[in-house]
Amino acid sequence: MSNQSKIESVLFVASKPLLTKKIAAALKISDQEVLADLKNLQLKYNNPDSGIAILQNGDEWQMVASAENTDVSENFLKSEVSGELTKPQLETLTVVSYCGPITKPELDQIRGVNCGLILRNLMLRGLVKETEDDGHILPVYEITMDYLRHLGLNSLTELPNYAELHNHPYIAGLAKEE
Amino acid sequence: MSNQSKIESVLFVASKPLLTKKIAAALKISDQEVLADLKNLQLKYNNPDSGIAILQNGDEWQMVASAENTDVSENFLKSEVSGELTKPQLETLTVVSYCGPITKPELDQIRGVNCGLILRNLMLRGLVKETEDDGHILPVYEITMDYLRHLGLNSLTELPNYAELHNHPYIAGLAKEE
Amino acid sequence: MSTELKLEKFEGPLDLLLQLVDQEKLSITEIALAKVTEQFFSYLDKLEENRSEELADFLTVAVRLVYLKSHHLLQYALPKEEDTGPGLADQLKLYKQYVDASKTVNNLWGENKVAYGRTEPPVKNEEFTLPINAAADNLHKSMVFLVNRLKPLEPLPKVTIDHSISVKQKIDSIRHLLKNGRELSFNNLLAAAQNKTEIIVSFLAILELVKEKSINFKQTNSFADLLVTKNLHV
Numbered sequence: 056m057s058n059q060s061k062i063e064s065v066l067f068v069a070s071k072p073l074l075t076k077k078i079a080a081a082l083k084i085s086d087q088e089v090l091a092d093l094k095n096l097q098l099k100y101n102n103p104d105s106g107i108a109i110l111q112n113g114d115e116w117q118m119v120a121s122a123e124n125t126d127v128s129e130n131f132l133k134s135e136v137s138g139e140l141t142k143p144q145l146e147t148l149t150v151v152s153y154c155g156p157i158t159k160p161e162l163d164q165i166r167g168v169n170c171g172l173i174l175r176n177l178m179l180r181g182l183v184k185e186t187e188d189d190g191h192i193l194p195v196y197e198i199t200m201d202y203l204r205h206l207g208l209n210s211l212t213e214l215p216n217y218a219e220l221h222n223h224p225y226i227a228g229l230a231k232e233e
Numbered sequence: 234m235s236n237q238s239k240i241e242s243v244l245f246v247a248s249k250p251l252l253t254k255k256i257a258a259a260l261k262i263s264d265q266e267v268l269a270d271l272k273n274l275q276l277k278y279n280n281p282d283s284g285i286a287i288l289q290n291g292d293e294w295q296m297v298a299s300a301e302n303t304d305v306s307e308n309f310l311k312s313e314v315s316g317e318l319t320k321p322q323l324e325t326l327t328v329v330s331y332c333g334p335i336t337k338p339e340l341d342q343i344r345g346v347n348c349g350l351i352l353r354n355l356m357l358r359g360l361v362k363e364t365e366d367d368g369h370i371l372p373v374y375e376i377t378m379d380y381l382r383h384l385g386l387n388s389l390t391e392l393p394n395y396a397e398l399h400n401h402p403y404i405a406g407l408a409k410e411e
Numbered sequence: 412m413s414t415e416l417k418l419e420k421f422e423g424p425l426d427l428l429l430q431l432v433d434q435e436k437l438s439i440t441e442i443a444l445a446k447v448t449e450q451f452f453s454y455l456d457k458l459e460e461n462r463s464e465e466l467a468d469f470l471t472v473a474v475r476l477v478y479l480k481s482h483h484l485l486q487y488a489l490p491k492e493e494d495t496g497p498g499l500a501d502q503l504k505l506y507k508q509y510v511d512a513s514k515t516v517n518n519l520w521g522e523n524k525v526a527y528g529r530t531e532p533p534v535k536n537e538e539f540t541l542p543i544n545a546a547a548d549n550l551h552k553s554m555v556f557l558v559n560r561l562k563p564l565e566p567l568p569k570v571t572i573d574h575s576i577s578v579k580q581k582i583d584s585i586r587h588l589l590k591n592g593r594e595l596s597f598n599n600l601l602a603a604a605q606n607k608t609e610i611i612v613s614f615l616a617i618l619e620l621v622k623e624k625s626i627n628f629k630q631t632n633s634f635a636d637l638l639v640t641k642n643l644h645v
Contacts, residue, residue: 056282056301063284064302065309070248070528071350081309104234106241108526119526123234124242128527130259131247137523143422145520149513165506168423168468181347206516207524215515220508248529310534318542326545327553343561359539383541393551403561 058082059092066096066109066118072200073116101209111210112200113156122207137205138180147173148198151183152211153220156195236260237270244274244287244296253292314357325351326376329361330389331398334373342407423465424472425506427454432503439507441500445480475499598636 061082066073079089093109093116100109106124110117120128140148150165151157162170174196177183182202185194203211211217239260244251257267271287271294278287284302288295298306318326325348328340340348352374355361360380363372381389389395421427429439431450437443455473458466479499629638 056284056299060282060284060299061302061305064298064306065284067285067296067298067529068306068310068531069313070531081305081312104238106234106238106243107245110526117528118245119528120242120245121234121238122524122526124239125523125525125527127239127259128242128246128525131243131251132527132530135525135527137520137525140517140520145513145517146422146510149516150509152516153509153512164502165509166423167425167472167502167506168465175345178346179341181349184346204526204528205524206519207522207526208519214512216508216512220512242527246527246529248531307534310531311536314534314536315540316542317544323544323549323553324557327550327557330550331554343557357533357535358542359536360542360545379539380541380545383539384547386547392547394554398551398554398558401558403558403563406563407561 058084058088059095062089062092063096066116069118071117072110072112075114075116078116097209108209110200110203110208112203113197115200117200117204119204122204125207135205143168143173144177147177148182148202151177151196152198152202152214153217155197155211156186157197158193158195160193162196236262236266237273240267240270241274244294247296250288250290250293250295253294256294313354321346321348322351322354326355326360329355329374330376330392331395332404333375333389334364334366335375336369336371336373338371340374343404424451424469425503426510427451427469428472428476428503429507429510439500439504441479441498444476444500444503448476448480451476472499596636596638 062078065078065081075086075089075093078093079086082089093111097109097111100107100118106121108119108121110119146166147162147170150162154161154165159170159174162174174183174185178185181199183196184199185196187194198211208214240256243256243259253264253267253271256271257264260267271289275287275289278285278296284299286297286299288297321344324344325340328343329335332339332343337348337352340352352361352363356363359377361374362377363374365372376389386392390399392398421430428444428447428451431447432439432443435443435447437446451473455466455469458469476499627640629640630636
């Protein structure tokens with residue numbers, strides 16, 4: 056069996072977000088090889104009318120049932136209620152979605168307010184995660200796979216205007232200012 | 234989305250064998266229509282080098298990881314419940330050890346993130362157990378006797394600095410904040 | 412009257428600015444920001460009473476606003492500084508883009524389309540194995556690390572709030588000083604300033620009053636003390 060087939064099986068049984076390197080360790084192959092196969096699996100599954108999708112959130116991957124089929128899926132499992140988002144939560148999530156991974160000072164700067172409490176709140180709800188990056192002094196914040204699953208997107212790049220808002224020149228400028 | 238796509242999602246999320254008529258009921262279509270789509274899904278999945286297969290046993294249908302990939306799938310699942318703990322897992326186990334018995338909301342509050350998945354993993358590993366206490370509405374979590382024995386301790390109070398860390402004011406302070 | 416925005420209707424200084432500009436039906440430019448500066452300041456009073464913990468965030472923007480406005484008033488005296496990073500108007504435009512984008516996110520979220528995972532029946536180990544990094548010592552280290560992380564941050568914000576209020580009071584006190592006395596030395600005013608923000612605020616507060624024609628400046632030579640006098644003709 057090919058590596059791609061093995062990755063397909065691992066994603067299927069794992070049923071949770073997996074880091075590229077974790078898949079690589081299970082197959083005893085390099086991260087690069089895994090990534091190439093994952094791209095192929097995305098092409099295989101993420102097309103209209105597919106009942107299964109491959110989600111990507113940064114370096115994490117998860118196999119899920121298509122978000123379009125939520126209703127019928129809920130006949131066979133406990134439904135997850137999304138719950139309301141307040142305006143500040145929504146705004147913070149949006150900035151983290153488009154600009155993540157992002158540090159707290161950068162986020163504060165963009166929103167013009169201290170986002171500490173809201174970030175804590177969003178982490179408790181499992182929508183945002185904090186990563187202690189080796190290369191950074193400050194922790195960075197990113198959205199979680201759970202959030203992506205509830206938006207019904209396969210990847211954040213599907214958000215409208217993602218490329219433009221993600222690589223906004225002012226964000227680079229703000230980061231330098233700090 | 235087509236019925237075939239919906240059946241694909243249903244087989245995926247169910248994680249167990251499903252009767253044709255049960256699928257038909259969920260989709261509100263006839264058994265015959267479901268069967269026709271299931272045959273198509275068999276053609277789609279049951280081919281060489283696929284990582285997922287559709288099993289048929291009489292009137293029951295199940296989506297599984299390919300039999301050829303059993304080794305890599307099982308090794309992966311086993312590695313999830315053995316081997317080194319991840320940092321979040323270790324921290325969760327730590328809080329349960331020093332502050333247990335503890336409810337999930339209390340644990341989430343202390344760690345600042347939702348610990349649901351991690352608790353499940355720690356229970357699978359036999360490190361933590363869930364107890365439905367009569368006096369409590371919510372189940373409480375504590376470490377298992379097996380784990381305590383392997384730590385070489387007679388009681389958790391023998392953990393380093395237990396007295397000080399068990400009821401640390403910073404942790405007690407969190408509870409008050411809510 | 413539609414001019415009064417409800418205090419609880421905005422999340423922060425940028426949100427307030429955006430709503431003020433929007434209310435005046437202006438597009439986001441430095442001129443538009445200069446126009447709504449007065450209104451922005453009127454909200455600081457209410458904020459001080461009701462949401463003092465947020466005052467610091469608002470003052471950061473307030474200082475930049477007054478700087479912008481003074482630059483607008485005294486273009487010849489204050490050459491535009493270069494390379495100071497994105498301007499306030501640019502920052503607000505950027506903020507607006509994310510506010511707009513958050514509507515899309517809200518729609519996606521509200522549709523309740525959830526992509527579900529599955530639950531593979533768990534594989535259980537036949538016998539208990541102790542993870543190599545779960546000894547008592549590992550637990551202890553991890554607990555100490557956690558407790559340090561949970562160290563409350565309260566003392567710092569308290570100082571910030573006090574400081575924010577003192578800056579706000581500076582603006583009020585200049586107005587008050589001028590109400591009673593006739594003349595005021597700028598050097599004396601700045602002597603009490605504790606940091607750059609206060610100096611800037613003091614200076615800008617004065618510029619603000621000049622613009623309102625409530626005060627005049629007197630200076631005998633280029634580097635002499637600036638005397639602030641009350642305009643008696645008003």
